[in-house]
Amino acid sequence: xxxxxxxxxxxxxxxxxxxxxxxxxxxxxxxxxxxxxxxxxxxxxxxxxxxxxxxxxxxxxxxxx
Numbered sequence: 001x002x003x004x005x006x007x008x009x010x011x012x013x014x015x016x017x018x019x020x021x022x023x024x025x026x027x028x029x030x031x032x033x034x035x036x037x038x039x040x041x042x043x044x045x046x047x048x049x050x051x052x053x054x055x056x057x058x059x060x061x062x063x064x065x
Contacts, residue, residue, distance in 0.1 A: 003050075003051070004032055004047065004051075005031070007047070007050055008031075008035070008042075011046070012042060015035055015039060015042070016031075019031055019034055019035075022034075
């Protein structure tokens with residue numbers, strides 16, 4: 001999930017801040033799952049397009065080796 005972490009840090013730092021303010025007992029789930037439950041629009045609408053572009057780039061790198 002390094003790609004997701006990097007992307008979210010650059011485009012939605014407010015979500016990281018919000019997650020950081022949660023009590024420790026609520027941080028039992030991963031950040032990705034927390035965003036998916038609490039801010040589904042980010043995961044369902046924005047992230048798929050970014051992930052597709054990244055996947056295409058990675059496939060070109062693999063094919064080039």
